[in-house]
Amino acid sequence: MALSKSPYRGTRDLFPQDKRKQQYIFDVMRTTAESFCFEPYDGPLLEEVDLYRAKSGTELINEQIYAFIDRGEREVAIRPEMTPTLARMVAQIHREVAKPLRWYAIPNLMRYEKPQRGRLREHWQLNCDIFGAPENLGEVEILQVAVALLKNFGANQNHFEILLNDRRVVDAIFKMAMQLTDEQCYKLYKVVDRSKKVTAEALEKMCDEILNPQQKQIFLQYIQLKNFGELTNLLSKLNLNDHAKSFLQFVELCQQSELKDFITYDPTIVRGLDYYTGVVFEIFDKHPDNRRALCGGGAYANLLQIFNEEPLAGIGFGLGDVTLLDFLQSHGLIDNYAHQNSNLLITYQDEAQWKIANQLAQDLRANELQIEFHLGEAKLKKAFQIAEKKQHQFIALIGESEAANGEVQIKNQKTRDAKNFKLNDIKNIIDFLKAN
Amino acid sequence: MALSKSPYRGTRDLFPQDKRKQQYIFDVMRTTAESFCFEPYDGPLLEEVDLYRAKSGTELINEQIYAFIDRGEREVAIRPEMTPTLARMVAQIHREVAKPLRWYAIPNLMRYEKPQRGRLREHWQLNCDIFGAPENLGEVEILQVAVALLKNFGANQNHFEILLNDRRVVDAIFKMAMQLTDEQCYKLYKVVDRSKKVTAEALEKMCDEILNPQQKQIFLQYIQLKNFGELTNLLSKLNLNDHAKSFLQFVELCQQSELKDFITYDPTIVRGLDYYTGVVFEIFDKHPDNRRALCGGGAYANLLQIFNEEPLAGIGFGLGDVTLLDFLQSHGLIDNYAHQNSNLLITYQDEAQWKIANQLAQDLRANELQIEFHLGEAKLKKAFQIAEKKQHQFIALIGESEAANGEVQIKNQKTRDAKNFKLNDIKNIIDFLKAN
Numbered sequence: 001m002a003l004s005k006s007p008y009r010g011t012r013d014l015f016p017q018d019k020r021k022q023q024y025i026f027d028v029m030r031t032t033a034e035s036f037c038f039e040p041y042d043g044p045l046l047e048e049v050d051l052y053r054a055k056s057g058t059e060l061i062n063e064q065i066y067a068f069i070d071r072g073e074r075e076v077a078i079r080p081e082m083t084p085t086l087a088r089m090v091a092q093i094h095r096e097v098a099k100p101l102r103w104y105a106i107p108n109l110m111r112y113e114k115p116q117r118g119r120l121r122e123h124w125q126l127n128c129d130i131f132g133a134p135e136n137l138g139e140v141e142i143l144q145v146a147v148a149l150l151k152n153f154g155a156n157q158n159h160f161e162i163l164l165n166d167r168r169v170v171d172a173i174f175k176m177a178m179q180l181t182d183e184q185c186y187k188l189y190k191v192v193d194r195s196k197k198v199t200a201e202a203l204e205k206m207c208d209e210i211l212n213p214q215q216k217q218i219f220l221q222y223i224q225l226k227n228f229g230e231l232t233n234l235l236s237k238l239n240l241n242d243h244a245k246s247f248l249q250f251v252e253l254c255q256q257s258e259l260k261d262f263i264t265y266d267p268t269i270v271r272g273l274d275y276y277t278g279v280v281f282e283i284f285d286k287h288p289d290n291r292r293a294l295c296g297g298g299a300y301a302n303l304l305q306i307f308n309e310e311p312l313a314g315i316g317f318g319l320g321d322v323t324l325l326d327f328l329q330s331h332g333l334i335d336n337y338a339h340q341n342s343n344l345l346i347t348y349q350d351e352a353q354w355k356i357a358n359q360l361a362q363d364l365r366a367n368e369l370q371i372e373f374h375l376g377e378a379k380l381k382k383a384f385q386i387a388e389k390k391q392h393q394f395i396a397l398i399g400e401s402e403a404a405n406g407e408v409q410i411k412n413q414k415t416r417d418a419k420n421f422k423l424n425d426i427k428n429i430i431d432f433l434k435a436n
Numbered sequence: 437m438a439l440s441k442s443p444y445r446g447t448r449d450l451f452p453q454d455k456r457k458q459q460y461i462f463d464v465m466r467t468t469a470e471s472f473c474f475e476p477y478d479g480p481l482l483e484e485v486d487l488y489r490a491k492s493g494t495e496l497i498n499e500q501i502y503a504f505i506d507r508g509e510r511e512v513a514i515r516p517e518m519t520p521t522l523a524r525m526v527a528q529i530h531r532e533v534a535k536p537l538r539w540y541a542i543p544n545l546m547r548y549e550k551p552q553r554g555r556l557r558e559h560w561q562l563n564c565d566i567f568g569a570p571e572n573l574g575e576v577e578i579l580q581v582a583v584a585l586l587k588n589f590g591a592n593q594n595h596f597e598i599l600l601n602d603r604r605v606v607d608a609i610f611k612m613a614m615q616l617t618d619e620q621c622y623k624l625y626k627v628v629d630r631s632k633k634v635t636a637e638a639l640e641k642m643c644d645e646i647l648n649p650q651q652k653q654i655f656l657q658y659i660q661l662k663n664f665g666e667l668t669n670l671l672s673k674l675n676l677n678d679h680a681k682s683f684l685q686f687v688e689l690c691q692q693s694e695l696k697d698f699i700t701y702d703p704t705i706v707r708g709l710d711y712y713t714g715v716v717f718e719i720f721d722k723h724p725d726n727r728r729a730l731c732g733g734g735a736y737a738n739l740l741q742i743f744n745e746e747p748l749a750g751i752g753f754g755l756g757d758v759t760l761l762d763f764l765q766s767h768g769l770i771d772n773y774a775h776q777n778s779n780l781l782i783t784y785q786d787e788a789q790w791k792i793a794n795q796l797a798q799d800l801r802a803n804e805l806q807i808e809f810h811l812g813e814a815k816l817k818k819a820f821q822i823a824e825k826k827q828h829q830f831i832a833l834i835g836e837s838e839a840a841n842g843e844v845q846i847k848n849q850k851t852r853d854a855k856n857f858k859l860n861d862i863k864n865i866i867d868f869l870k871a872n
């Protein structure tokens with residue numbers, strides 16, 4: 001029986017057109033991260049499962065990771081996220097290096113998901129993190145990186161917004177004002193996390209299971225907050241201003257920068273329970289077909305604890321290529337990349353000209369040009385057909401007479417200009433190819 | 437108990453210095469492949485094991501792949517090589533696209549190896565392949581890509597050589613001249629594959645187990661061939677010239693190009709048994725400490741057969757990043773990449789200048805500069821210490837007086853030049869930064 005030609009469920013075959021798009025996306029990610037002097041890092045595809053057990057949520061461990069026993073009886077998993085690897089690496093070197101540390105990576109990750117729009121089993125994810133920055137300054141910079149990235153793709157405030165919250169503020173409301181126990185708090189976080197996806201009635205019902213009427217009243221005020229002003233008012237009413245000082249100072253810094261055009265307060269943003277200890281955020285696509293987080297992140301204080309290392313404040317985000325591509329395509333912000341780049345197609349008419357034609361190709365490649373050398377003899381008609389099919393603007397023709405004169409004819413298919421050059425006149429050939 | 441900080445055995449933590457090296461390597465791979473108009477592709481990290489069973493060797497299946505059962509009861513493996521994925525993808529589209537197809541990828545791959553110098557469990561590998569090229573022309577081009585790649589790293593014929601052979605020639609000698617059965621032939625291929633690693637006596641002993649004296653005599657002549665001339669003589673003596681026609685024509689084409697400086701005939705090169713049907717080759721490091729194949733490849737005629745597709749001639753090679761890095765380091769062909777790139781470190785003295793300093797950083801980043809914005813106040817002494825530690829050549833200083841004048845002072849640490857600029861005079865700031 002013939003084998004299946006399909007890729008494994010939830011993964012992608014990236015044909016050249018798709019891969020060119022992805023390369024463009026990776027290039028912009030890299031350029032943006034490096035414009036902020038973030039340094040690249042990378043880690044193994046496999047980690048021991050214990051690393052994920054220590055910090056990742058139970059849902060991830062029980063339902064999503066690709067875990068197995070290797071031939072040496074180690075329990076390993078394909079990385080489902082990069083942060084545990086990052087923490088492991090930073091734990092090795094943080095005592096010796098200058099702070100802050102700014103690191104980025106674009107790893108491939110796998111989770112056993114039910115494949116759907118914007119969610120596959122394998123994706124690539126830009127991870128940017130800052131360790132050891134003074135309070136709030138790292139938070140501002142990490143948001144600036146995310147915004148610069150989307151701006152570098154041509155996006156603006158019509159396309160996306162940043163939804164902000166702070167775990168310390170939420171904790172203050174839940175624990176100080178509402179007097180919840182840790183267990184109630186944990187359950188209520190889950191409710192918050194689901195609040196946007198359920199009806200008002202369903203939300204009330206979930207509340208009733210956890211909260212008494214007084215608690216519920218505060219919670220409903222909280223969950224309906226629309227902006228920073230309303231938050232400040234509620235905090236004043238609840239006498240919690242002190243607990244929001246750091247967050248509000250952070251918001252004030254954002255207001256002093258280009259971030260002011262993008263940020264909104266959103267009480268429903270709390271992110272996963274396991275890492276975050278301060279500011280949390282999601283970047284949301286504003287496209288009506290695509291209302292979804294493009295990117296999520298936040299501040300974490302205790303990531304190195306599992307390695308018995310002292311706390312080191314960190315802030316970071318992850319942004320996946322699948323949702324990003326949906327975002328860019330929904331807003332018409334990415335080319336279709338249908339054709340390969342090429343500066344010139346070189347053809348020869350007879351075997352006798354192979355050597356000089358091939359040499360010309362090599363000479364031009366050595367000058368950083370992208371040259372397609374046609375494999376096989378091609379008379380004029382065929383040569384033009386090939387150039388047309390592959391959308392080459394320039395075509396080089398070498399036949400008997402050109403070879404006799406040590407020349408090549410180069411034609412610009414767009415302008416219909418044609419010109420003969422000596423084969424060794426590389427400089428003028430390049431000028432001709434670049435002139436148009 | 438604290439978790440281990442070490443990476444999984446046989447894999448690498450790539451800290452920024454290592455990752456910068458790897459990025460440089462990937463950039464040269466990509467630029468080189470694209471200079472030949474190879475198009476990028478990529479595929480899934482996981483494939484169903486059946487795909488590897490169909491074509492990869494039994495050693496790979498039984499001892500080397502990372503295979504497991506997924507949560508949906510599929511038997512899957514982390515890709516140990518890219519060729520099966522490539523074949524699966526080409527099988528989907530080869531009927532619709534113009535030939536030849538030139539594709540490249542740089543995937544991460546895993547094999548359960550015993551880690552040692554030049555061999556890890558996880559590596560990245562440049563794969564270049566051409567499908568549907570006329571006889572020998574694809575073969576020449578694929579070698580030209582490999583040579584251009586190593587030349588683009590600064591290597592030349594003192595550093596590496598290309599060892600060539602042809603499976604059709606070997607088959608002719610084994611089957612026509614020596615009259616071996618398929619089974620003997622299979623065994624003898626294994627002997628050839630090991631011949632360089634064993635003593636002359638051990639080799640003779642292995643021969644005696646398979647061959648009669650007459651066969652052995654021919655084999656020993658074959659295995660001692662040193663160059664193309666000796667090969668031609670032996671083939672004439674054995675009346676096998678017809679079977680070597682294509683190979684010798686290929687060698688003749690190589691001689692007409694820059695490949696002539698690199699190629700040598702080597703009877704011990706046969707590569708794995710499973711794919712190859714024509715020319716086979718390895719690129720060998722000439723460094724005495726590092727006598728090892730950097731790259732291997734060859735021609736395969738029947739790769740699409742397992743998908744019930746018609747034969748499509750292909751030729752390709754794989755070149756891994758671990759052996760390549762050893763090669764480049766042994767020959768002093770790669771920088772140490774100890775420090776990040778940066779055009780400017782921006783510092784401010786007091787909180788009051790944060791806003792304008794941060795704005796300057798953003799304005800310069802929007803002009804494609806790499807800017808490190810110091811997080812936190814820094815008086816002069818501290819600012820210079822930071823610049824020195826991180827090896828910034830340029831440092832921007834913004835204090836009270838600069839802020840009052842809407843200015844920034846920029847210092848070139850190398851030349852000791854210092855100059856004041858208006859904060860919005862981005863053009864002149866860039867000229868100053870780029871002048872040295």
